[in-house]
Amino acid sequence: MKYLLFVCLPASDEDTRPGKGTTVRLRPPDDATTVRVRGDEVLLSDGPFTGGEEYVAAVDLVEAGDLDEAIALAAQHSALVGGGPVEVRPVWE
Amino acid sequence: MNGISGAGGVEAAVAAAFREEWGQILATLIRVTGDWDLAQECAQDAFAQALDRWRRDGVPRRPGAWLTTTARNRALDLLRREAVGAEKLREVAVSARNEPSYDVEGHDSGVEDDRLRLIFTCCHPALPIEARVALTLRTLAGLTTPEIAHAFLVPEATMAQRLVRAKRKIRNAGIPYRVPPAHLLPERTTCVLGVLYLLFNEGYAATSGADRVRADLCAEAIRLARVLARLMPDEPEVLGLLALLLLHDARRATRVDAAGDPVSLEDQDRTAWNRAEAEEGAALLETTLRRGRPGPYQIQAAIAACHTTAPTAADTDWADIAGLYGELERFVPSAVIRLNRAFAVGMAEGPEAGLALVAGLEREGELADYHLLPATRADLLRRAGRQGEAAEAYERALELVENDAERRFLERRLAECRSA
Numbered sequence: 234m235k236y237l238l239f240v241c242l243p244a245s246d247e248d249t250r251p252g253k254g255t256t257v258r259l260r261p262p263d264d265a266t267t268v269r270v271r272g273d274e275v276l277l278s279d280g281p282f283t284g285g286e287e288y289v290a291a292v293d294l295v296e297a298g299d300l301d302e303a304i305a306l307a308a309q310h311s312a313l314v315g316g317g318p319v320e321v322r323p324v325w326e
Numbered sequence: 327m328n329g330i331s332g333a334g335g336v337e338a339a340v341a342a343a344f345r346e347e348w349g350q351i352l353a354t355l356i357r358v359t360g361d362w363d364l365a366q367e368c369a370q371d372a373f374a375q376a377l378d379r380w381r382r383d384g385v386p387r388r389p390g391a392w393l394t395t396t397a398r399n400r401a402l403d404l405l406r407r408e409a410v411g412a413e414k415l416r417e418v419a420v421s422a423r424n425e426p427s428y429d430v431e432g433h434d435s436g437v438e439d440d441r442l443r444l445i446f447t448c449c450h451p452a453l454p455i456e457a458r459v460a461l462t463l464r465t466l467a468g469l470t471t472p473e474i475a476h477a478f479l480v481p482e483a484t485m486a487q488r489l490v491r492a493k494r495k496i497r498n499a500g501i502p503y504r505v506p507p508a509h510l511l512p513e514r515t516t517c518v519l520g521v522l523y524l525l526f527n528e529g530y531a532a533t534s535g536a537d538r539v540r541a542d543l544c545a546e547a548i549r550l551a552r553v554l555a556r557l558m559p560d561e562p563e564v565l566g567l568l569a570l571l572l573l574h575d576a577r578r579a580t581r582v583d584a585a586g587d588p589v590s591l592e593d594q595d596r597t598a599w600n601r602a603e604a605e606e607g608a609a610l611l612e613t614t615l616r617r618g619r620p621g622p623y624q625i626q627a628a629i630a631a632c633h634t635t636a637p638t639a640a641d642t643d644w645a646d647i648a649g650l651y652g653e654l655e656r657f658v659p660s661a662v663i664r665l666n667r668a669f670a671v672g673m674a675e676g677p678e679a680g681l682a683l684v685a686g687l688e689r690e691g692e693l694a695d696y697h698l699l700p701a702t703r704a705d706l707l708r709r710a711g712r713q714g715e716a717a718e719a720y721e722r723a724l725e726l727v728e729n730d731a732e733r734r735f736l737e738r739r740l741a742e743c744r745s746a
Contacts, residue, residue, distance in 0.1 A: 234500045299502035300452055301510065323499045 235324035236303040240291040240310045242317045255293050256310075262288040287318065294324070339385045340376050347390040348373075348468035349553070353440035354394055356465075357503060359401050362493045366465075368404065372397035441466070442505050442557045445550075449518040450501045457492035458521045459528075464489055466553075467546045477528065477540050518554065519567045519623060522547050526571050530578065544575055565614040566624030572607030573630035576600040587731045592639040604634045625654045644674035661692040669702050677710035697726035701736060708743060717743040 240256075247261060262281040269276045281288055293310065297303040300321070307319040351372065355365035372393045386392040448461040460478070463469045469477075475485035495501065506514040529543030551568040558564045580594040611627045629650045636642040651667035665687055672680015684703045693699040704719035720740040727733045 236500075297500075299500045300450075301502055301506070303500070304452070321499075 234297060234299065234303075235326060236295050236297055236300075236306075237322050237324055238293040238295060238303070238307050238310055239289050239320040239322070240293065240314060240317065241287040241319065242290040242314055244286055244288055246315075246317075255295060256291050257293065258291045259289060290314065290317075336377065336380045336385060339380060339389065340373060343376065343389040343393060344373060344468060347393055349444065349466040350390060350441050351394050351397055352465055352468075353444035355397050355401060356444060357440050358398060359405075360503075362465075362496065364401060364404065365397075368397040368400040369393075371400050439505060439557075441553065443503050445518055445554065445557075446505055446514055447496060447501060447503050449514070449521045450496075451514070451517050452499065452501055453492050453495060455521075455524070457488050458517075459525055460485060460488050461492050462521055462525070462550070463543075463546065466550060469546070477543055515558070515561060515563065519563060522551050522554070522567060522571075523623075525550070526574070530574065530581075541578075544571075544578065547571055548575060562614050562617050562619045563621040563623045565610055566621060566627050569607045569611035569614065570623055570627035570630055572603045572610070573627055573634045576604035576607065576634055582731070587734050590735075591633060596638065599634065607631065608635055620653070622654060622657045625650055625657065629654070642673070644670050648674050661687060661690065662696070662698075665693060665696075665699060665702055669706070672706045672709070677706040680706045681710070695726060697723045697728075697732070697736075699723075700726070704739065704743075708739070713743045713746040 244262075265279075265281045267278045267280065267282045269278075283289075291310075293306070295303060295306050297306060300323075303321050303323075307321045311317060311319045348369070352365055352369045355369055356362055359365050359368075375396055376389070376393060380386070444465055445462070448465060449458045453461070456478070460474050463474050463477075464471065471486050471489060472482050475482040478485065496503075505511075525543055526547035529541050529545075529547065531540075548568070548571050551564075551571055555564050555568045576599050577591075577594065579600070580596075580598045581589060583589050607627065608631045611624065611631055614624055615628065629647055632643050632647050632650070648667055648670035651663055651670055655663045655667065665684070668680050668683035668687065670680075671683055672678075681703065684699070684706065687693055687699060688703075700719045700722035704716045704723060707713075707716035707719055717740055720736055720743060724733065724736050724740065727736060
């Protein structure tokens with residue numbers, strides 16, 4: 234199965250690890266633009282779509298046999314970012 | 327075929343098979359079909375067929391094997407009819423051929439493993455705790471959705487939704503149907519034990535006769551703990567949990583009075599305790615502790631055994647209990663456990679020694695809103711003959727208590743202190 238791991242960090246921290254393997258490291262949320270469509274209009278706002286205490290610092294699309302394997306990969310990510318949360322989401326296939 | 331042929335006999339045989347075999351049959355069907363809903367449907371169907379067929383042909387020598395084979399054939403039928411993937415069909419058919427043990431000697435280890443797979447999957451920590459409990463009752467214990475809803479005091483639709491979501495997550499998120507590998511086993515076993523303990527406590531909290539369905543949860547928890555103990559005989563904590571549940575359950579009938587109010591351990595009628603359960607629990611605990619691998623459930627069982635095996639309240643070995651709470655705290659550090667230890671020390675060495683420890687907990691502040699902190703202090707003060715101070719502490723406890731029955735208990739104690 235495929236899972237997408239969302240590696241999160243506290244808003245105050247910066248992700249300094251290099252992206253490696255399948256990990257896609259994202260530039261900081263300050264550089265984000267959020268897009269919404271209302272009718273015919275494209276609305277933009279500065280910053281990430283989620284406000285709050287954490288932001289998605291990196292995503293990793295992984296192949297795993299089952300959820301337990303995906304959890305083990307997520308745990309490695311979490312340990313690397315000092316225990317930050319990692320959301321594990323199965324991918325529609 | 328055995329000799330049972332009367333209609334009542336057949337019904338009783340089907341009911342007995344349901345109690346004994348449901349979890350096993352469902353667990354096997356889930357493994358071979360990989361489809362929880364299909365498995366459930368086919369297992370139910372097999373029981374329905376059993377009523378007719380056993381009346382006509384007699385009850386088979388091994389009802390479980392008959393039911394499993396019938397359910398599996400039904401699954402094959404349904405899969406053929408729906409013309410689902412030929413792949414799946416082959417898997418089910420092959421697995422049917424490769425398990426001759428069903429039709430020869432019933433419970434071989436591979437088959438027993440199915441139930442273990444099911445328990446671990448239902449109790450997977452990626453599922454919300456309420457879903458773990460509900461799914462365990464629905465699949466392993468064979469309770470109906472309305473029964474589970476009633477037991478947990480939620481609307482039927484809510485419970486149905488909870489079960490649907492849990493099964494969907496198992497499928498979509500890829501929660502594996504297996505006994506976890508060695509490196510995950512200790513942690514996951516703790517999860518399973520937690521679910522069974524919660525199940526038991528839910529039933530234990532039920533007080534009145536109207537709560538019969540809830541009270542039955544105790545029996546279900548013990549039954550499942552027995553199954554688990556049979557399947558994992560080398561895990562001391564599994565046996566420790568079973569011992570703990572038996573020792574608690576032995577006192578269940580006397581925990582509350584006719585009005586549903588709690589009765590303190592000292593005042594419980596010990597002659598009404600279930601001796602057989604108490605002895606079984608104590609004996610099980612003793613053999614388990616000899617393995618020298620203690621854990622929180624074994625220690626809690628040892629504490630329960632100190633109470634349950636004391637012939638009178640005055641015979642309770644409080645020094646032993648205080649030591650055990652100290653031990654327990656090493657495994658699960660918690661202020662509540664320290665409070666229990668303080669009370670035990672007070673009973674063993676005199677109220678003043680206990681009060682000194684309670685004062686320490688008050689300074690820590692962690693239990694500031696917990697009614698049992700002032701209630702424990704009040705009880706120790708009462709025993710020290712300091713009724714005036716005890717009354718004040720009871721008043722403080724009454725400000726914090728939420729449960730009505732406990733409130734009445736504290737009010738009675740307060741009145742006693744004031745009139746002394």
